[in-house]
Amino acid sequence: MxxxxxxxxxxxxxxxxxxxxxxxxxxxxxxxxxxxxxxxxxxxxxxxxxxxxxxxxxxxxxxxxxxxxxxxxxxxxxxxxxxxxxxxxxxxxxxxxxxxxxxxxxxxxxxxxxxxxxxxxxxxxxxxxxxxxxxxxxxxxxxxxxxxxxxxxxxxxxxxxxxxxxxxxxxxxxxxxxxxxxxxxxxxxxxxxxxxxxxxxxxxxxxxxxxxxxxxxxxxxxxxxxxxxxxxxxxxxxxxxTLAIRMERQQENALKIIEMMREHPAVDEIFYAGSANENEAEIQSRQAKGIGALFSFTLTEGKDVKAFLDTLQIFEFAVSLGGIESLICLPATMTQGAYAPEHLKDSHVAPNLLRVAVGIEDIDDLLGDLRTALDAA
Missing domain, CATH: 3.40.640.10 (Type I PLP-dependent aspartate aminotransferase-like (Major domain))
Structure with a gap:
Protein backbone atom coordinates (compact mmCIF):
# COMPACT_ATOMS: atom_id res chain seq x y z
CA MET A 1 0.00 0.00 0.00
CA THR A 242 -9.07 12.11 6.53
CA LEU A 243 -5.85 14.08 7.05
CA ALA A 244 -4.93 14.22 3.35
CA ILE A 245 -8.38 15.44 2.33
CA ARG A 246 -8.46 18.10 5.04
CA MET A 247 -4.90 19.21 4.41
CA GLU A 248 -5.47 19.62 0.69
CA ARG A 249 -8.52 21.84 1.29
CA GLN A 250 -6.80 23.87 4.01
CA GLN A 251 -3.69 24.45 1.92
CA GLU A 252 -5.78 25.40 -1.12
CA ASN A 253 -7.71 27.91 1.01
CA ALA A 254 -4.49 29.32 2.46
CA LEU A 255 -2.96 29.93 -0.97
CA LYS A 256 -6.04 31.83 -2.15
CA ILE A 257 -6.14 33.93 1.02
CA ILE A 258 -2.45 34.81 0.74
CA GLU A 259 -2.99 35.87 -2.87
CA MET A 260 -5.84 38.16 -1.85
CA MET A 261 -4.01 39.65 1.13
CA ARG A 262 -0.92 40.46 -0.93
CA GLU A 263 -3.01 43.01 -2.82
CA HIS A 264 -4.80 44.54 0.16
CA PRO A 265 -3.45 47.95 1.23
CA ALA A 266 -3.99 47.19 4.94
CA VAL A 267 -1.49 44.31 4.83
CA ASP A 268 2.18 45.13 5.25
CA GLU A 269 4.06 41.81 5.19
CA ILE A 270 3.00 38.17 4.77
CA PHE A 271 5.07 35.25 6.02
CA TYR A 272 4.62 31.67 4.83
CA ALA A 273 6.87 28.67 4.29
CA GLY A 274 9.45 29.70 1.71
CA SER A 275 8.56 33.39 1.60
CA ALA A 276 11.70 34.65 3.36
CA ASN A 277 14.08 34.24 0.41
CA GLU A 278 14.81 32.17 -2.69
CA ASN A 279 16.97 29.70 -0.77
CA GLU A 280 14.19 28.86 1.68
CA ALA A 281 11.67 28.63 -1.16
CA GLU A 282 13.92 26.08 -2.87
CA ILE A 283 14.34 24.08 0.35
CA GLN A 284 10.60 24.05 1.01
CA SER A 285 9.81 22.90 -2.52
CA ARG A 286 12.43 20.15 -2.22
CA GLN A 287 11.54 18.74 1.19
CA ALA A 288 7.78 19.33 1.40
CA LYS A 289 4.65 19.10 -0.75
CA GLY A 290 3.43 22.66 -0.46
CA ILE A 291 3.47 25.43 2.13
CA GLY A 292 0.85 24.05 4.51
CA ALA A 293 -2.15 25.96 5.79
CA LEU A 294 -0.56 28.42 8.18
CA PHE A 295 0.76 31.92 7.56
CA SER A 296 1.42 35.12 9.48
CA PHE A 297 1.13 38.78 8.56
CA THR A 298 1.40 42.31 9.86
CA LEU A 299 -0.90 45.24 9.20
CA THR A 300 0.45 48.43 7.66
CA GLU A 301 1.48 51.21 10.03
CA GLY A 302 -1.45 53.02 11.60
CA LYS A 303 -3.94 50.19 11.12
CA ASP A 304 -5.89 49.03 14.17
CA VAL A 305 -5.26 45.38 15.14
CA LYS A 306 -8.14 45.37 17.63
CA ALA A 307 -10.59 46.74 15.07
CA PHE A 308 -9.46 44.01 12.66
CA LEU A 309 -9.98 41.26 15.25
CA ASP A 310 -13.31 42.65 16.50
CA THR A 311 -14.74 42.68 12.98
CA LEU A 312 -13.96 39.04 12.18
CA GLN A 313 -17.01 36.76 12.17
CA ILE A 314 -15.63 33.40 10.99
CA PHE A 315 -12.00 33.50 12.14
CA GLU A 316 -11.94 32.90 15.90
CA PHE A 317 -9.34 34.72 18.00
CA ALA A 318 -7.76 31.72 19.71
CA VAL A 319 -4.56 29.72 20.08
CA SER A 320 -3.96 26.36 18.41
CA LEU A 321 -4.24 25.45 14.75
CA GLY A 322 -4.84 22.59 12.36
CA GLY A 323 -8.54 22.08 12.98
CA ILE A 324 -11.30 22.41 10.42
CA GLU A 325 -12.15 25.82 11.89
CA SER A 326 -10.13 28.90 10.93
CA LEU A 327 -8.32 30.61 13.81
CA ILE A 328 -6.15 33.68 14.29
CA CYS A 329 -3.88 34.63 17.17
CA LEU A 330 -1.32 37.20 18.33
CA PRO A 331 1.80 35.10 18.99
CA ALA A 332 3.80 37.67 20.97
CA THR A 333 1.27 37.55 23.81
CA MET A 334 -0.24 34.11 23.21
CA THR A 335 1.74 31.20 21.77
CA GLN A 336 5.10 32.90 22.44
CA GLY A 337 3.98 34.65 25.61
CA ALA A 338 6.60 32.82 27.71
CA TYR A 339 9.52 34.19 25.68
CA ALA A 340 12.07 36.46 27.30
CA PRO A 341 11.90 39.91 25.62
CA GLU A 342 15.30 39.46 23.98
CA HIS A 343 14.24 36.12 22.47
CA LEU A 344 11.08 37.68 21.05
CA LYS A 345 13.18 40.40 19.46
CA ASP A 346 15.88 38.06 18.15
CA SER A 347 13.22 35.74 16.70
CA HIS A 348 11.47 38.64 14.92
CA VAL A 349 8.14 37.91 16.62
CA ALA A 350 6.74 41.42 16.35
CA PRO A 351 4.04 42.65 18.77
CA ASN A 352 1.65 43.17 15.84
CA LEU A 353 2.36 39.85 14.08
CA LEU A 354 -0.87 37.88 13.51
CA ARG A 355 -0.81 34.12 12.84
CA VAL A 356 -3.58 32.63 10.71
CA ALA A 357 -4.55 28.95 10.82
CA VAL A 358 -6.78 28.30 7.82
CA GLY A 359 -9.65 25.83 8.07
CA ILE A 360 -11.84 24.06 5.54
CA GLU A 361 -14.68 26.59 5.38
CA ASP A 362 -15.87 27.79 1.98
CA ILE A 363 -13.19 30.02 0.52
CA ASP A 364 -15.54 32.84 -0.51
CA ASP A 365 -16.74 33.15 3.09
CA LEU A 366 -13.17 33.23 4.43
CA LEU A 367 -12.08 35.82 1.88
CA GLY A 368 -15.11 37.98 2.58
CA ASP A 369 -14.55 37.82 6.35
CA LEU A 370 -10.93 38.89 6.03
CA ARG A 371 -11.63 41.65 3.49
CA THR A 372 -14.28 43.18 5.76
CA ALA A 373 -11.96 43.04 8.78
CA LEU A 374 -9.02 44.48 6.84
CA ASP A 375 -11.19 47.32 5.62
CA ALA A 376 -12.30 47.99 9.20
CA ALA A 377 -8.71 48.10 10.41
Missing part, protein backbone atom coordinates in the same frame (compact mmCIF):
# COMPACT_ATOMS: atom_id res chain seq x y z
CA UNK A 2 1.83 3.08 -1.24
CA UNK A 3 -0.88 5.75 -1.10
CA UNK A 4 -0.98 7.94 2.02
CA UNK A 5 -4.70 7.70 2.67
CA UNK A 6 -4.81 4.00 1.80
CA UNK A 7 -2.14 3.38 4.43
CA UNK A 8 -3.98 5.54 6.96
CA UNK A 9 -7.25 3.67 6.45
CA UNK A 10 -5.88 0.14 6.15
CA UNK A 11 -2.96 0.22 8.60
CA UNK A 12 -4.79 -2.13 10.99
CA UNK A 13 -5.22 -5.65 9.65
CA UNK A 14 -7.02 -8.75 10.94
CA UNK A 15 -9.68 -6.83 12.84
CA UNK A 16 -11.86 -8.98 15.09
CA UNK A 17 -15.10 -10.39 13.66
CA UNK A 18 -14.42 -8.80 10.27
CA UNK A 19 -15.43 -5.40 11.65
CA UNK A 20 -14.60 -2.48 9.35
CA UNK A 21 -13.03 -0.53 12.22
CA UNK A 22 -11.22 -1.93 15.29
CA UNK A 23 -13.05 -2.12 18.63
CA UNK A 24 -12.16 0.16 21.55
CA UNK A 25 -10.50 -1.58 24.50
CA UNK A 26 -11.18 0.31 27.73
CA UNK A 27 -9.65 -2.25 30.10
CA UNK A 28 -7.18 -0.89 32.64
CA UNK A 29 -5.68 -4.33 33.28
CA UNK A 30 -5.33 -7.60 31.37
CA UNK A 31 -5.20 -11.22 32.48
CA UNK A 32 -1.76 -12.82 32.38
CA UNK A 33 -0.65 -16.39 31.57
CA UNK A 34 -0.31 -18.60 34.64
CA UNK A 35 2.96 -19.83 33.14
CA UNK A 36 4.33 -16.50 34.44
CA UNK A 37 5.28 -15.42 30.95
CA UNK A 38 4.46 -11.83 30.06
CA UNK A 39 1.29 -11.37 28.03
CA UNK A 40 1.03 -8.87 25.13
CA UNK A 41 -0.74 -6.38 27.42
CA UNK A 42 -0.60 -6.13 31.19
CA UNK A 43 -1.71 -2.69 32.40
CA UNK A 44 -3.04 0.23 30.37
CA UNK A 45 -0.19 2.58 31.26
CA UNK A 46 2.25 0.17 29.64
CA UNK A 47 0.12 -0.74 26.66
CA UNK A 48 -3.41 -1.06 25.34
CA UNK A 49 -4.69 -2.65 22.09
CA UNK A 50 -6.41 0.56 20.98
CA UNK A 51 -3.34 2.67 21.64
CA UNK A 52 -1.24 0.07 19.84
CA UNK A 53 -3.55 0.39 16.82
CA UNK A 54 -3.14 4.15 16.51
CA UNK A 55 0.61 3.78 16.99
CA UNK A 56 0.66 1.29 14.11
CA UNK A 57 -1.30 3.77 11.99
CA UNK A 58 1.05 6.64 12.83
CA UNK A 59 4.12 4.55 12.04
CA UNK A 60 2.65 3.53 8.67
CA UNK A 61 1.86 7.06 7.51
CA UNK A 62 5.17 8.41 8.81
CA UNK A 63 7.19 5.65 7.16
CA UNK A 64 8.64 4.84 10.59
CA UNK A 65 9.47 1.62 12.38
CA UNK A 66 8.29 2.88 15.77
CA UNK A 67 5.59 5.26 17.03
CA UNK A 68 4.39 6.25 20.51
CA UNK A 69 1.32 8.37 21.22
CA UNK A 70 1.04 10.64 24.25
CA UNK A 71 -1.61 12.57 26.14
CA UNK A 72 -0.43 15.84 24.55
CA UNK A 73 2.14 17.24 22.17
CA UNK A 74 4.15 18.52 25.11
CA UNK A 75 4.09 15.05 26.65
CA UNK A 76 5.69 13.72 23.47
CA UNK A 77 8.26 16.52 23.30
CA UNK A 78 9.11 16.25 26.99
CA UNK A 79 9.81 12.53 26.61
CA UNK A 80 12.22 13.21 23.75
CA UNK A 81 14.02 16.17 25.34
CA UNK A 82 14.09 14.14 28.54
CA UNK A 83 16.61 11.79 26.94
CA UNK A 84 19.27 14.46 27.50
CA UNK A 85 21.53 13.93 30.52
CA UNK A 86 23.25 16.26 32.96
CA UNK A 87 26.12 18.06 31.29
CA UNK A 88 24.69 17.71 27.79
CA UNK A 89 23.55 20.51 25.47
CA UNK A 90 20.66 20.94 23.04
CA UNK A 91 20.71 23.29 20.07
CA UNK A 92 17.19 24.62 19.57
CA UNK A 93 15.98 26.50 16.52
CA UNK A 94 14.21 29.78 17.13
CA UNK A 95 11.48 30.80 17.06
CA UNK A 96 9.84 27.68 18.39
CA UNK A 97 6.50 26.81 19.98
CA UNK A 98 6.19 28.42 23.42
CA UNK A 99 5.70 25.10 25.21
CA UNK A 100 8.93 23.71 23.75
CA UNK A 101 10.68 26.95 24.74
CA UNK A 102 9.38 26.62 28.31
CA UNK A 103 10.68 23.07 28.62
CA UNK A 104 14.08 24.12 27.29
CA UNK A 105 14.39 27.18 29.53
CA UNK A 106 12.63 26.03 32.70
CA UNK A 107 12.75 22.24 32.99
CA UNK A 108 16.02 21.26 31.30
CA UNK A 109 18.19 23.58 33.43
CA UNK A 110 16.88 21.77 36.54
CA UNK A 111 18.40 18.62 35.07
CA UNK A 112 21.72 20.24 34.31
CA UNK A 113 21.02 20.42 30.56
CA UNK A 114 21.94 23.56 28.63
CA UNK A 115 20.01 24.92 25.65
CA UNK A 116 21.63 27.11 23.03
CA UNK A 117 19.41 28.89 20.51
CA UNK A 118 19.96 28.99 16.76
CA UNK A 119 18.11 31.83 15.03
CA UNK A 120 19.13 30.92 11.49
CA UNK A 121 19.90 27.30 10.67
CA UNK A 122 21.32 28.39 7.32
CA UNK A 123 24.42 29.43 9.30
CA UNK A 124 24.74 26.13 11.22
CA UNK A 125 28.26 24.70 11.00
CA UNK A 126 30.62 22.37 12.81
CA UNK A 127 31.68 25.35 14.93
CA UNK A 128 28.29 25.26 16.68
CA UNK A 129 29.09 21.84 18.14
CA UNK A 130 31.27 20.65 20.96
CA UNK A 131 31.40 17.33 22.79
CA UNK A 132 28.38 18.28 24.97
CA UNK A 133 25.92 18.85 22.09
CA UNK A 134 23.79 15.71 21.79
CA UNK A 135 20.54 16.99 20.25
CA UNK A 136 19.40 19.48 17.63
CA UNK A 137 15.72 20.39 17.95
CA UNK A 138 13.98 22.33 15.20
CA UNK A 139 10.68 23.25 13.64
CA UNK A 140 10.47 23.78 9.92
CA UNK A 141 8.62 25.90 9.11
CA UNK A 142 9.00 27.78 12.38
CA UNK A 143 6.22 28.98 14.65
CA UNK A 144 5.09 31.73 13.95
CA UNK A 145 7.48 33.28 11.40
CA UNK A 146 7.39 30.29 9.01
CA UNK A 147 11.15 30.24 8.38
CA UNK A 148 12.38 27.11 6.63
CA UNK A 149 15.40 24.99 7.54
CA UNK A 150 17.16 22.35 5.45
CA UNK A 151 16.58 19.12 7.39
CA UNK A 152 19.00 17.03 5.31
CA UNK A 153 21.84 19.54 5.71
CA UNK A 154 21.27 19.92 9.44
CA UNK A 155 21.16 16.13 9.90
CA UNK A 156 24.46 15.73 8.03
CA UNK A 157 26.23 18.28 10.24
CA UNK A 158 24.65 17.00 13.47
CA UNK A 159 25.45 13.35 12.79
CA UNK A 160 29.03 14.24 11.90
CA UNK A 161 29.30 15.74 15.38
CA UNK A 162 27.58 12.94 17.30
CA UNK A 163 24.17 14.61 17.82
CA UNK A 164 20.69 13.42 16.95
CA UNK A 165 18.15 15.57 15.09
CA UNK A 166 14.58 16.02 16.34
CA UNK A 167 12.04 17.72 14.06
CA UNK A 168 8.71 19.07 15.26
CA UNK A 169 6.60 18.34 12.18
CA UNK A 170 3.27 19.60 13.55
CA UNK A 171 2.79 22.24 10.85
CA UNK A 172 3.57 20.05 7.84
CA UNK A 173 2.32 16.64 9.06
CA UNK A 174 3.54 13.41 7.43
CA UNK A 175 1.25 14.15 4.49
CA UNK A 176 3.36 17.11 3.38
CA UNK A 177 6.79 16.38 4.88
CA UNK A 178 8.68 13.26 6.02
CA UNK A 179 11.65 14.33 8.17
CA UNK A 180 12.83 10.77 8.83
CA UNK A 181 13.39 10.29 5.10
CA UNK A 182 15.41 13.50 5.08
CA UNK A 183 17.78 12.30 7.81
CA UNK A 184 16.07 13.25 11.06
CA UNK A 185 16.31 10.73 13.90
CA UNK A 186 13.06 11.60 15.67
CA UNK A 187 9.83 13.33 14.69
CA UNK A 188 7.51 14.85 17.29
CA UNK A 189 4.05 16.23 16.56
CA UNK A 190 1.14 17.70 18.40
CA UNK A 191 -1.65 15.37 17.33
CA UNK A 192 -4.02 17.99 18.72
CA UNK A 193 -3.50 19.96 15.52
CA UNK A 194 -3.82 18.60 11.96
CA UNK A 195 -3.61 14.90 12.81
CA UNK A 196 -6.77 14.94 14.94
CA UNK A 197 -8.00 17.96 13.00
CA UNK A 198 -11.21 18.84 14.80
CA UNK A 199 -10.09 20.83 17.83
CA UNK A 200 -11.59 18.38 20.30
CA UNK A 201 -8.77 16.21 21.64
CA UNK A 202 -5.21 16.55 22.91
CA UNK A 203 -2.48 14.20 21.79
CA UNK A 204 1.16 13.88 20.83
CA UNK A 205 3.20 11.52 18.67
CA UNK A 206 6.85 10.45 18.62
CA UNK A 207 8.12 8.47 15.62
CA UNK A 208 11.58 7.08 14.93
CA UNK A 209 13.44 4.32 13.12
CA UNK A 210 15.89 3.90 16.00
CA UNK A 211 14.93 1.04 18.36
CA UNK A 212 17.08 2.41 21.18
CA UNK A 213 15.47 5.84 21.02
CA UNK A 214 12.03 4.25 20.89
CA UNK A 215 12.82 2.24 24.02
CA UNK A 216 13.93 5.38 25.86
CA UNK A 217 10.75 7.21 24.83
CA UNK A 218 8.59 4.26 25.90
CA UNK A 219 10.28 4.09 29.31
CA UNK A 220 9.77 7.82 29.80
CA UNK A 221 6.09 7.39 29.02
CA UNK A 222 5.75 4.36 31.28
CA UNK A 223 7.32 6.25 34.16
CA UNK A 224 5.45 9.54 33.67
CA UNK A 225 2.11 7.98 32.73
CA UNK A 226 1.58 10.45 29.88
CA UNK A 227 -0.48 8.02 27.81
CA UNK A 228 -3.22 8.70 25.28
CA UNK A 229 -6.43 7.13 26.67
CA UNK A 230 -8.27 4.47 24.62
CA UNK A 231 -11.16 6.71 23.54
CA UNK A 232 -8.83 9.46 22.32
CA UNK A 233 -6.56 6.86 20.71
CA UNK A 234 -9.51 5.54 18.73
CA UNK A 235 -10.67 9.01 17.70
CA UNK A 236 -7.17 9.99 16.59
CA UNK A 237 -6.88 6.79 14.56
CA UNK A 238 -10.17 7.55 12.81
CA UNK A 239 -9.55 11.28 12.34
CA UNK A 240 -6.13 10.84 10.77
CA UNK A 241 -7.74 8.84 7.96
Missing amino acids: SGFTTRAIHAIENIENEAIVPPIYLASTFGQPTTFEEGPFEYQRGGNPTRANVETTMAKIEGAKHARVFASGMGATAAVMGMLKTGETMLMGMPVYGGNYRFATIELPKRGVESRFIHDFATLSDDDFDETVKMVFLETPTNPTLRVADIARIAEIAHRNGAIVVVDNTFMTPYLQLPLELGADVVVQSATKYLAGHGDLLGGVVTTNDAEIDEQVFKAQLISGGILPPMDSYRLMQNVK
